[in-house]
Amino acid sequence: MNPTKHTLVALVSDRPGVLNRVASLFRRRGFNIESIAVGHTEQEGVSRMTIVVSGNSATVEQVRKQLDKVIDVIKLSDITQENIVDRELALIKVKTTPATRSEIIQIVDIFRANIVDVAPDSLIVEVTGDEDKISSLLNLLHSFGVKEIARTGRLAMTRGMPSSASG
Amino acid sequence: MKLTGAQIVCESLLKEGVEVIFGFPGGAILPFYDTLPQYPQLRHILVRHEQGAAHAADGYARATGRAGICCATSGPGATNLVTGIANAQLDSSPVIAITGQVARPFIGKDAFQEVDITGITLPITKHNYLVLSAAELATVFKEAFYIATTGRQGPVLIDIPRDVFVEQADFHYPAKVDLPGYKTILRGHPAQIKKATQLINQATCPVIISGRGVILSQAYDELRELAEKAQIPVVTTLLGVSSFPENHMLSLGMMGMHGTAYANMAVDSADLVIAIGMRFDDRATARVSGFAPKARIIHIDIDPAEIGKNVTVDIPIVGDVKNVLRELNKQVVSQTRVDWIRQLETWRQEHPSTTIREGEELIPQYVIHSIYEVTDGNAIIVTGVGQNQMWAAQHFCYKKPNSFISAGGLGTMGFELPAAIGVKVGCPEETVWCIAGDGGFQMTIQELATVVQERTAIKIAIINNGYLGMVRQWQELFYQRRYVATPLMGPDFVKIAEAYGIPGLRVKTRREVVPAIQKAMEEQGPFLLDFMVEPEENVYPMVPPGATLAEIIEGPKKEAVAPSTSFTVSNV
Numbered sequence: 001m002n003p004t005k006h007t008l009v010a011l012v013s014d015r016p017g018v019l020n021r022v023a024s025l026f027r028r029r030g031f032n033i034e035s036i037a038v039g040h041t042e043q044e045g046v047s048r049m050t051i052v053v054s055g056n057s058a059t060v061e062q063v064r065k066q067l068d069k070v071i072d073v074i075k076l077s078d079i080t081q082e083n084i085v086d087r088e089l090a091l092i093k094v095k096t097t098p099a100t101r102s103e104i105i106q107i108v109d110i111f112r113a114n115i116v117d118v119a120p121d122s123l124i125v126e127v128t129g130d131e132d133k134i135s136s137l138l139n140l141l142h143s144f145g146v147k148e149i150a151r152t153g154r155l156a157m158t159r160g161m162p163s164s165a166s167g
Numbered sequence: 168m169k170l171t172g173a174q175i176v177c178e179s180l181l182k183e184g185v186e187v188i189f190g191f192p193g194g195a196i197l198p199f200y201d202t203l204p205q206y207p208q209l210r211h212i213l214v215r216h217e218q219g220a221a222h223a224a225d226g227y228a229r230a231t232g233r234a235g236i237c238c239a240t241s242g243p244g245a246t247n248l249v250t251g252i253a254n255a256q257l258d259s260s261p262v263i264a265i266t267g268q269v270a271r272p273f274i275g276k277d278a279f280q281e282v283d284i285t286g287i288t289l290p291i292t293k294h295n296y297l298v299l300s301a302a303e304l305a306t307v308f309k310e311a312f313y314i315a316t317t318g319r320q321g322p323v324l325i326d327i328p329r330d331v332f333v334e335q336a337d338f339h340y341p342a343k344v345d346l347p348g349y350k351t352i353l354r355g356h357p358a359q360i361k362k363a364t365q366l367i368n369q370a371t372c373p374v375i376i377s378g379r380g381v382i383l384s385q386a387y388d389e390l391r392e393l394a395e396k397a398q399i400p401v402v403t404t405l406l407g408v409s410s411f412p413e414n415h416m417l418s419l420g421m422m423g424m425h426g427t428a429y430a431n432m433a434v435d436s437a438d439l440v441i442a443i444g445m446r447f448d449d450r451a452t453a454r455v456s457g458f459a460p461k462a463r464i465i466h467i468d469i470d471p472a473e474i475g476k477n478v479t480v481d482i483p484i485v486g487d488v489k490n491v492l493r494e495l496n497k498q499v500v501s502q503t504r505v506d507w508i509r510q511l512e513t514w515r516q517e518h519p520s521t522t523i524r525e526g527e528e529l530i531p532q533y534v535i536h537s538i539y540e541v542t543d544g545n546a547i548i549v550t551g552v553g554q555n556q557m558w559a560a561q562h563f564c565y566k567k568p569n570s571f572i573s574a575g576g577l578g579t580m581g582f583e584l585p586a587a588i589g590v591k592v593g594c595p596e597e598t599v600w601c602i603a604g605d606g607g608f609q610m611t612i613q614e615l616a617t618v619v620q621e622r623t624a625i626k627i628a629i630i631n632n633g634y635l636g637m638v639r640q641w642q643e644l645f646y647q648r649r650y651v652a653t654p655l656m657g658p659d660f661v662k663i664a665e666a667y668g669i670p671g672l673r674v675k676t677r678r679e680v681v682p683a684i685q686k687a688m689e690e691q692g693p694f695l696l697d698f699m700v701e702p703e704e705n706v707y708p709m710v711p712p713g714a715t716l717a718e719i720i721e722g723p724k725k726e727a728v729a730p731s732t733s734f735t736v737s738n739v
Contacts, residue, residue: 012348013347013348016297017285017297020286020289021289024289024290025290028290058475061475062472062475062476065471065472065474065476066472068471068472069470069472070348071293071294071314071346071348071349072348073348074347074348075348
């Protein structure tokens with residue numbers, strides 16, 4: 001069984017320490033978190049966590065069940081196999097020289113990304129997209145020298161279905 | 168009407184039917200203690216170390232089936248509860264731990280006696296709370312009791328800052344809880360039950376493994392009906408001991424690392440294993456890859472996360488054991504299994520695991536058996552951890568439901584004395600025997616003062632061999648007898664008991680054993696017996712680490728057993 005990446009969406013009660021509880025659970029059970037993104041939802045008192053976990057299917061099954069046991073976790077879905085929209089935002093600070101600047105700008109345009117900061121020897125690229133898009137852009141920018149990267153981690157939502165908080 | 172936080176706590180405890188609290192005071196929890204006299208229905212039992220309070224609450228909960236309550240102050244008081252809370256977590260015991268905390272403005276500032284106890288107990292509680300206003304207290308207590316006592320039971324910690332105890336608020340005890348994230352499945356899925364029934368009806372050599380879940384669910388009658396109706400022999404895990412009467416003809420006793428040879432052989436040869444309220448712990452399964460190689464497995468458990476955690480099963484049924492068994496019993500066909508039962512009886516004759524050798528020496532097995540003989544099994548046995556625990560499980564015939572109380576999951580030495588106090592407080596009419604090793608007894612020996620102050624008439628039997636017995640056994644069998652840090656000096660326990668005001672006797676020969684036990688039983692109050700047993704006695708049978716249940720060692724060999732090659736991989 002090869003380790004694969006699974007995307008879990010957890011709706012949690014917005015009580016103090018809930019992020020800690022979830023993260024603590026992962027550490028204690030030895031599960032590998034690739035990323036967590038948390039934020040409020042359309043329902044008051046409910047937050048949404050999007051967690052990318054890697055492991056084989058037996059491991060991920062245990063992750064799901066152990067997370068379900070956490071009292072503050074209201075609903076948990078593994079949406080890896082479903083029809084989803086997945087997005088991430090990244091800020092990338094790239095080294096620039098007068099010679100390389102226009103080429104970098106062209107690449108940024110092709111990816112429909114934005115330049116949000118310009119300095120004499122660097123600029124910051126803001127890009128939103130799925131994992132493939134961000135990886136491709138990063139690969140291209142690496143050859144120019146990437147000074148700093150900040151990523152939010154994956155956000156995901158199933159297509160066309162009613163809000164999972166009320167479902 | 169406005170009440171203080173401390174009053175709200177007391178009112179909430181009364182609403183939940185609490186009668187006893189085991190605790191130790193301190194600065195942060197002082198306002199709560201000051202309020203207690205206003206509530207004489209709440210009996211407070213002062214321990215001598217907070218660990219004793221946690222274990223007493225645990226023992227109380229296990230014996231009565233109700234939540235056990237312990238309380239301590241902030242800082243070291245709270246951290247002293249940690250071992251007891253972890254112990255309750257691993258054995259699914261409903262314990263509520265109330266801790267004082269520094270006042271709200273001081274939280275997070277490394278104040279005097281401040282610790283982040285909610286952070287510390289996150290992985291070892293079913294849930295925990297830091298209550299930041301008196302107005303929330305009633306809801307928190309309602310939720311805490313609900314969480315602790317339903318579904319898969321477990322400990323809940325409530326951390327209350329000192330100024331919240333003092334703050335005033337309206338008291339209204341909620342009728343219901345609102346916990347959208349907490350759902351328990353109590354009824355098994357009918358389709359799964361049907362599939363299980365088919366397997367049971369078709370099996371030729373089935374075996375039931377009964378665990379703590381049967382006791383938590385109080386499903387003794389339902390288990391017995393299933394076993395008798397379908398003629399299925401029953402083995403138990405350590406924590407399942409006393410879930411099924413051991414004098415029943417279908418009982419094969421305990422299985423696992425120190426179970427009977429014939430119980431383990433039954434599991435190893437079965438074509439169907441019905442696992443009820445047990446979680447396939449490594450002490451029970453031995454090497455997992457070799458567990459029940461010929462059997463399909465039905466797993467009945469209230470916790471869905473246990474299904475498939477250690478062992479892949481064929482028919483999982485999530486639900487409360489009592490409910491599921493009731494449904495199964497309606498559908499299971501009544502049948503006889505003469506050949507299988509006969510085979511098991513042959514194995515029992517050929518591989519006797521509980522015979523006690525004759526002789527002059529005072530051996531621990533004889534002590535346990537004598538306690539059984541004198542009480543006729545009419546007692547609750549509370550054990551420590553180690554060799555004493557294993558002998559207590561093996562050589563007492565448990566006929567009464569829930570008469571064996573032992574720290575299995577965490578294996579906490581020192582559990583025995585405070586837990587026995589909790590058991591006796593919860594069941595004052597029962598005879599309670601505390602079986603301790605000389606090592607474990609020294610860990611919570613201070614609770615002898617609690618025994619005297621509260622007049623709890625427990626009988627204490629110390630299996631005194633001058634060693635950390637179980638570790639010494641492993642050192643003998645697997646480390647070429649290098650007894651590092653296991654020879655253990657102890658005090659004159661009879662003198663110590665006397666110093667506390669408890670009568671006692673030292674027993675040095677086999678002849679004195681029964682009369683000494685009788686003397687202890689005649690005594691109205693507590694009594695301590697110090698049994699000076701054979702120092703290098705080993706627990707048999709034994710499944711060595713890395714071996715399967717079939718590779719059980721039934722008795723002493725002349726040479727130490729060579730460590731198995733998979734030694735390092737298994738959980739030692």
